[in-house]
Amino acid sequence: MxxxxxxxxxxxxxxxxxxxxxxxxxxxxxxxxxxxxxxxxxxxxxxxxxxxxxxxxxxHLGLLFIPAGVGVVLHLDLLAAGAWPIGLAILGGTLLALGLTGLVAQRLLGRR
The missing domain is CATH 1.10.150 (DNA polymerase; domain 1)
Known part of the structure; x- marks a missing residue:
């Protein structure tokens, strides 16, 4: 190991x-x-x-999320102040990623 x-x-x-x-x-x-x-x-x-x-x-991958969780709790006031922009960025990024993944999959499957 x-x-x-x-x-x-x-x-x-x-x-x-x-x-x-x-x-x-x-x-x-x-x-x-x-x-x-x-x-x-x-x-x-x-x-x-x-x-x-x-x-x-x-x-032990779950242990690697502990520092991120501590950071979120530590800066909760900053996250609350920017909740709308953060939420919109997450939503927009997710929709963009899903859309692009769908387009790439369609193009790749269409070439078969």
Whole structure:
């Protein structure tokens, strides 16, 4: 499991270094995830150590939401003050994402 965690963290580090070196507007962990995907596709399979580490992280995924929940409770007055714009942004973003996903799915399925 330590080897798998090390591989995941090395991908994150590589992504962070790329993002900072190239001044990209993409977060380093997202680039690291892309690098991990590329490595897994090139390897043709998921190494057992990486799979075990990923399963361990996914088993405790709920714990990662605790800081976000604390932030929401801590800044509840700010969220209440901007409830309408935040609500409209969430609603608009959701509708836009659903619409674009539908259009992309129609185009992809139409090409079959």
């Amino acid at each position: 330590i080897g798998g965690l090390a591989a995941l963290l090395l991908c994150q580090l590589a992504g962070e270094l790329l993002a900072r070196a190239l001044h990209l507007p993409v977060p380093g962990p997202v680039l690291g995830m892309g690098l991990l995907l590329a490595a897994l596709l090139l390897g043709g399979r998921v190494p057992e150590a990486v799979g075990t580490a990923a399963d361990g992280l996914l088993a």
